[in-house]
Amino acid sequence: MKSYKVLWELIDGLLDFIYPRNIECILCGTAVEKTEKYSLCTACKCQIHFVNKECKKCGKPLEEMYLPDTCHDCMLTNHFFTAGYACVAYDEEIKKLIYRLKYGGQRYLAYHMAEMMAAKIRQKKLEQIDWIIPVPLHINKKRQRGFNQSEIIGQYISRQMGWPLDRENLIRIKDTATQNKLSKEERKINMKNAFQILDPSKIKAKKILLIDDIYTTGSTLDSCSKELLRAGAKDIYVITFAAGKNL
Ligand SMILES: [Zn+2]
Ligand SMILES: [Zn+2]
Incomplete structure (x- = not known):
């Protein structure tokens, strides 16, 4: 250690x-x-639109005038995770920032994203997590990109919070098509059985924090959460750097 x-x-x-x-x-x-x-x-x-008013389930930003405490999506869909949090609303500027990290190789940006995410975790008073788990990329995609941005963000969050990181147990077994051009339903189908846990004994009765860069419909994070629950996880929390308003 x-x-x-x-x-x-x-x-x-x-x-x-x-x-x-x-x-x-x-x-x-x-x-x-x-x-x-x-x-x-x-x-x-x-x-930057820092998320202040958010859906109590998924963490997506809510409009000031919107009265319910959950977003429209969460009223209709049951998520497999306990609660989700996000730092900033996904807009053109944030899109460019994430693009620079993912495709421009500007990995140092992950450090600052993780700083914002750690601040959110502290603000939400999330207590001791047993495993921080970044959403994995399929091996083909990871090879192609050279790194997994969620892993890098996860490493920094792990260091800032002092919680252990596991980037090996949860793997992506389906080389899924890129999600951003798919509808909500297509995303769900696309994500079905996309992940696998290699060692369920490490997950049993544990409190997990899943890490990703963007939250859109939540289908990826739900798919991961489902596997973690199947392996016996006690609680699953989700934190993303950005979340879309009405995606
Ligand atoms: Zn500036
Ligand atoms: Zn929601």
Whole structure:
């Protein structure tokens, strides 16, 4: 465990050297003070829609004027997870930011996303988690992209919260088509039996925190949660960096 921590500090130091943190705003690139939170300039911080009013089930942002405490989706669908949380509303700027991490290889962005997610976890007073589990990519996709962004975010959250990370037990066995062009129903079918738990004994009676970058319809996270429940998980929480309003 100790050597793992030392290794992380080394990698972290190296990353800090390659991508100096808190120098440029991660959204617009203007100079920021070292003390500026999340490496965001004041203007961008004001522009980002941080989730304050949210669906109590899935964590999706709700409009100010919307009265119920759950979103329309959650009124119609039962989720397999206990509760979900998200940091920011998914809009054009956030879309570009996630794209830069996933396809532009700007992995340092994951550090700041994880910072925001850890703040949300603390705000929601989520207690001791037994395993942080990032939503896995199929091996083919991971090879193609070179890394799994949720894993990197998960590693940073694990370090910030002091909770262990498991990135091997939950695997994706179906090389599913990209979800973003599919309807809600198609996504559900696409995700059916897409995941598998290799060692259920590690999951039994445990409190799990699933990590992903975006929450849209929740079909991916539901599919993972279903497998975890089948393996005997006690509670499953979900945290994503961004969540769509009406997706
Ligand atoms: Zn900015
Ligand atoms: Zn909801």
